[in-house]
Structure formats: C-alpha cells, structure tokens
Amino acid sequence: MTALPSQRIRCGTIWGGISAVNLDVQTSALTASVYSSASSGDRGGDIYYFSVCGYDMFTRIALADLQGHGEGVTAVSSWLYDSLQERLNSLDGAGVLADLNRRVYRPSFDAITTAAVIGFCAGDPNLYFSCAGHPPVYLKRKNDRDWSPLVEAESSGPVNLPLGVLPSMQYEQTEIPLFSGDRLFLYTDGVLECPDPEDEPFGRERLQQVLAAEGGRPLPAVKASLLASLQDYARGPLSHDDVTFMFIELP
DSSP states (O other): OOBOOOEEOSSOEEEEESSOEEEEEEOSSOEEEEEEEOOSSSSOEEEEEEEEETTTTEEEEEEEEESSOTHHHHHHHHHHHHHHHHTTTOOOHHHHHHHHHHHHOSTTOOOOEEEEEEEEETTOOEEEEEEEBOOOOEEEOTTOSOOEEOOOOOOSSSOSOOBTSSSSOOOOOEEEEOOTTOEEEEEOHHHHTOBOTTOOBOHHHHHHHHHHTOTTOOHHHHHHHHHHHHHHHHTSOOOSSOEEEEEEEOO
C-alpha cells in the first residue's frame, strides 16, 4: 500500500485502479479519504475517479467495479475518463453511465460493470448521484450515529442496471440536500464479500456496525479502522478481490 499526503485538486483530476493506494483528497466542495487494493486473481477490477473544474466549482467522483482484469479494465477506465472529461462542467452523472453502457455492451466485451457517479457544485446544497447496479452509497448526517443507504428515485420499468446488460438502458439521477459535516461512504462489493477463514462474507450488518462506531473521527482514521476490521475478519491481507472504499465529508 502506498501512502500519499493529502492532495488538493483545483481544475484537475485524480484517477486510478488495479493498484494499492491510500489517498487523501481535498476539493473546493469536499474532503475525501480513499483506500484501494488489487487482488492477484481475475475476479475484479476497480476504477476510481475524481475531477474538479468549472472554475473550481464542480466536483465529481466515480467508482466502477468490473468483472475481470487486464484489457477489459483498461478499456473501461479509458472510456470512463473520456466520458467524464467530455462532461467535466456538467453534473449529469446519468449521462456518464449511459455513455459507458453504450460502449460496454458489445459481443466482444465480456465484463459486466457496476458503477456509481456522484457530483457536487460549490454554492449548491445538493448531492447528485446515479448508480448502475452498484452497492448503495451510504450517508451519515453530522449529528447522527447511523449511516443510511441513499434511496434512488422510484421508476417504472428496468432502470439503473449494471453496465453491459442491455444495449440501451435508462439511468436516472437523484438529488438530495447535504449540509456541512455530512459524510458519505462509497465502496465496491469487495468490502461486503470479504471472507473469513470459513468463507463467511463480511456483509452489510458488520459494515454498518463499523461505520456506526466511527464517532466523528477524522476521515483517515475512519478509513484505517474499516481496513483493520476487514483484515482482522479475513485473518490477513485482502486477497479475495479488488477492494476500494472512500469516505467523503462536506466542509
């Protein structure tokens, strides 16, 4: 794992995946603390992306989880980068997912992908989020103890399915108000599926227990606590799958 100092992004990007990283990030709209590690097998591939522009007004974060490694992950990573660059000054996260779905769905590409895209704008009190079959984003209000999954807007018919399932898919964007001190948690399913020696997965209940115990500590400390809990549960390094998670706080 590579430890890096906190990075301040102004009209720039940070993106990565398939490598170990322990990263703290600041933008005009938020602070974030990220952990990502890659497994040595072929069961997953995680990609994360931070972008800030629009005169330092727009902050967007994307997290994607692929089945497979190597060429497929490289392709989706490039497509995600291109789509986010094209929409750098737009909060249209649903459009990003629709772009990716059109590219991922092809006979020669065998990699179902889940993804979440969230966006913030300076001076705008709302969070904008879109998901493609991804584990739910969690929210904790500043004065609350518990973390709750964000609920997507109700729709009729199939929407927000993982990328690559259907050639044409509708993705929706939901907005909710955020306040100073509110926190968000994004992650890939490598967190939930972390197994103990008896192959019992870590699961949502244990995850929520760890989150509830964070007690308002600084984000890097909360990140370290969750990582330690996963490693203790696994009785060693996290080698079952790629694992990526991030904590975000509004200033």
